[in-house]
Amino acid sequence: MLAFRAPQTSARGGTDLxxxxxxxxxxxxxxxxxxxxxxxxxxxxxRFDVSLVTVRNQIARMLQKTGTxxxxxxxxxxxxxxxxxx
Structure with a gap:
């Protein structure tokens, strides 16, 4: 029996996308x-061992960049x- 599945995208690949x-x-x-x-x-x-301020700043920049x-x-x-x- 053969089984096929879609290739998995690596975490790094998803982040790059x-x-x-x-x-x-x-x-x-x-x-x-x-x-x-x-x-x-x-x-x-x-999780990423960074400050809460850093994550909040990154979220704020993402909102600005995406127009959300x-x-x-x-x-x-x-x-x-x-x-x-x-």
Whole structure:
């Protein structure tokens, strides 16, 4: 029996796609990818071992770059673009 499955996108590949699609830095793209799974900035800061201020600043820059005004809008924008990020 043969089984086929779609190739998995690596975490790095997904981050690169997000960065190029939305004009983000690699660090911003990493945070945005994490926001899709965990919309809590404090937990993301702990996960990446950076300050909460850093994560909040990155989110603010992403909102500005994407023309969104809320974190929820930003996540919807990413998910609506059918990027293989998950």
């Amino acid at each position: 997000i960065a190029s699609a939305f004009g983000l830095t690699p660090a911003e793209a990493r945070v945005l990818r994490a926001l899709v799974d965990e919309p809590d900035a404090k937990q993301i800061a702990e 005004t809320k974190q929820r809008e930003l996540i919807k924008l990413v998910l609506s673009n059918d990027l293989p990020i998950l």
